Amino acid sequence: MIRDLPPNCLLEPSLGAHHYIQLKDIKLHYVSKGNENNQTMLFIHRFPEFWYxxxxxxxxxxxxxxxxxxDTRGYGDSGQPTGFLNYK
Incomplete structure (x- = not known):
């Protein structure tokens, strides 16, 4: 079954705000939370997980x-380019 909307747990506002950035040929999704004036802490998942x-x-x-x-390329709500060379 394909969902029209993501599960509610992925849209929980207490987990942060969802954003997208276009980088050349790929759209990346990320979630941010906290004061933007503070130092940044970056979380990058590994296979087969995503931001959650x-x-x-x-x-x-x-x-x-x-x-x-x-969400790294091909995972979560980031773009999913075709061909394995796009994941090097």
Whole structure:
């Protein structure tokens, strides 16, 4: 079954705000939370996860940092280019 909308847990406002950035040929999705004037803490998932795997760390570290959790290409809500060479 294909969903029209993501599950509610992925849209939980307490986990941060969803953003997109276009980089050359790929659209990347990321979630940010915390004061943008604070130092940035970047979370990058590994195979086969996506930004949501950092949900507990986002909650904790956003108290003192500007936290960003990225969906790498082909995962979560980021673009999914075809061909394995696009994932090197």
């Amino acid at each position: 795997s950092w949900r507990h760390q986002i909650q904790e570290f956003a108290k003192d940092y500007h936290v960003i959790a990225v």
